[in-house]
Amino acid sequence: MAGPFASLSGVRRIVEAAVAAPSVHNTQPWLFHHLKDSVTVYADLGRQLHVADPRGRCLGISCGAALLNMRLAIGMTGHEARVLPLPAPRGAPDLLAVVRAVPGEAPSAEEQRLHAVIARRRTNRFPFDDRPLPVEVAGDLVAAARREGATLVMLDSRVGRKVLGLVAAADRALSRDDAHRRELSCWTGDGARADGVPRHAFGARPADTGLPLRDFSLGEGGQVAGFEADPQIAALFTRGDGPRDWLVAGQALQRVLLTATAQGVSASLFSQPLDLPDRGHGDEAAGRLGHLQMLLRLGYGPPVPAVPRRPLHEVLNTRP
Template sequence: MPSPAEGRLETRRLIATAGAAPSMHNTQPWRFSVYGDETVRLRADLDRRLTVADPRDRCLHISCGAALLNLRLALRVAGYDPVTWLLPRTEESEMKVPLLAVVRPARSIPPSGEERRLYDAIAARHTNRRPFSGCIVPRPIMHELVRAARSEGTDLIIVDTRISDTFLQQIGMADTRLHADGDYRAELARWTTDVPRTDGIPPDHLGPGGGTGTLNRDFGQLPASDTRWETRPQLAVLTTWDDHPLDWLRAGQALQRVLLVATLYGVSASFLNQPLDLRDMRGRTDPRHHRAHPQMIIRFGYGPAVLGTPRRPVSDILETA
């Protein structure tokens, strides 16, 4: 049986691993608490909401779902089965900041080799906003990404190259409309300053600026005229059966599993979610298209090595229960 000190170190390791998840503009909108029975509770940090770009809190839930997947993997590597309840109905769920998930570790069989590899990939996974090489990700690897999404109850739909040009035009138009909104630009600027901090996106992580043919979000940086983006970008859309907080949490777990599998294969990824952000800002939900609701638009390829964005210390995201 571990000593109290060892237990505290293990708890901090688990929470640090969970906090390495991706989040919109690297807001890291999660808080964890650990109770005496070692049950972990996950809540949203509402002070980190993107009230303009994410008024429905869809991306907030997806971000917290990604952190939850990391936590689950960390528990598996520690030899536990992470028994998980999403949006549990308890007295605490009536609080101002409701519970998003409760995870109770139960002693289990040792982790599989795949689980260990996915856990190791958490530290290596970084969003890559740089131009990719243009080399095509082989179909078997893309099929592995689809399988990863399905294992979490979602679908990853590969965008047909025959319609990718039209799709990219829609992304570009959405980006232009977003950037025309002064409140949107102001919110974006709050999370992309060059002041040293433990959250947000530092300028050297933004990638080349916006402009015609860009495959990056317009963060307000100057366009790089000599930038050569890949001519055949590989895009995929992560979808869910419905469009509610429970689905968003599942989408976040699926997203992180997809990204970790991609990392294992040396595949880079970034996000082109501008059409979804514009939809959310207009207060709309999509009607069902082939029983699917788009939650994330992901660009895959082979990019240069990039560093990870800064992370909040464990003391900021772990509450004392």
């Protein structure tokens, strides 16, 4: 059986799935190089957020999400993805992974279900209704993260409100940082561009201060709406907090988001406390569950349109 990398059309299908992944501010910070029987994933360091993400954590999570999509797309061909992460961490820091395909089993029903919703997954910054997630759905999301070696914790209302308070404080601090505002403005707005967060994806601004969604409009108006009174918040953790862990976090996050999408659940993300310049790093910053990598808001929201994607010729075989 010919492998998925045996033809250019096969490679394109795999990379098309990869680039549908979410990324911080829709920066799409990835490049892919096809070489015979493998695809190498590189970080596009020119798209790193040097103010909000100087260590490359969000960049690594974004590329990890793309890796999960690649694995699912390879699985649809009856092959198994073999991923070698960070093969040269010192010699080539932008070299994130080498992905090969070996003959495997037919895709499971679960893999088919997740692959089918790759193009439908959205980040939803609009109000959700007040329906709680069913216990079995929450359990599926927790299991999805665990399968990728991460831990997802569904927070109760009391803890969720406390966490949102920390997010709000971080958001206020970032909004006063001129460098952060300039960087954010570079990745937002309208125009004929294939990246960044377009105005239609800004979402609505909460009518009160209960939900600290990131203000992509930078205070320049926009739709105001009432949001759910008791947001359902989840926290994603990994054991460590280095480049390999960020790839794990991205794959776990994407499996959670696809599992949510397949069950009709909407999601948006909070990372403001992790974007603060004085945030602690290393083992001393780890808690009982490890290192926090992302906060998620989950619920049932309205349909939202897609955001733009870079054309394949910009990301495939452009890195020697």
